[in-house]
Amino acid sequence: MNNIRMIKYEIQRLIFSKIYVLMFITTILFTYHILTNNVILGTGDTAPFSKWSYSKFICEINPFLLIILLFFCTYTFSKKEFRVRTITMTTPMSTAKYYLIKGASIFFAYAITAAVTIGLSLIFYALVFKFYSFQDFIVPILLFLLPPAIFIFGLAMVLGSINEFLIFILMPVVYFIGNVNYKIPLELDLFCNNFIENYLFSIKINLLGDVPFLIPGSMIISRLTFIAIGILLFAYLCIISNKK
Secondary structure, X not given: OOHHHXXXXXXXXXXXXXXXXXXXXXXXXXXXXXXXHOHHHOXXXXXXXXXXXXXXXXXXXHXXXXXXXXXXXXXXXXXXXXXXXXXXXXXXXXXXXHHHHHHHHHHHHHHHHHHHHHHHHHHHHHHHHOOOOHHHHHHHHHHHOHXXXXXXXXXXXXXXXXXXXXXXXXXXXXXXXXXXXXOOOHHHOOOOHHHHHHHHHHOOOOOOOOOOOOOOHHHHHHHHHHHHHHHHHHHHHHHHHHHO
């Protein structure tokens, strides 16, 4: 079984589990709720289809997507997984390569879930607002969806290698922090609640009556830093696992 087939097999195991299906349905329903009750009103006196409003949507749906990501991570370290490990590893394989395959599978499964959620939002914009300039949403997705996912993934994999239960502890922590607006520096705001709700109001409306989508350079650097830390954490897991 080559690497691609193994990744495909792992993805199928993740997305066809009963628990995932229930979580996925819940996320879709919550996405619809956010779109029809929050996004439709706009954010900070901006239009519902502004980059600010879409950024707010990403931040609100993020905790649900991250819980699903953490749920995927628990599979890697469960007792059941250790029993089926001999089946997936039909040829001699280093522990690092095993984690790389599991990590790729987890992130592909997460990407599928996130893509469906984003796709639903785009359909909503097209049907309700007749808005089709979806390229405007690329930057909000890259800034507010990917960095938290990569950082939490790396952290969860390291914690799971210590004790699977630590991932379950991380779930409520992520969900709670992802839904609370702490008055912390923008650069440390992983979930960007503070950035969307407070920084937006500090920007002056331009002559056209719009609120420009201005992102401080320090904010972009912090997003890249979170991504780098997440990757380094996962790389650390792979390196350490080979030494054991």
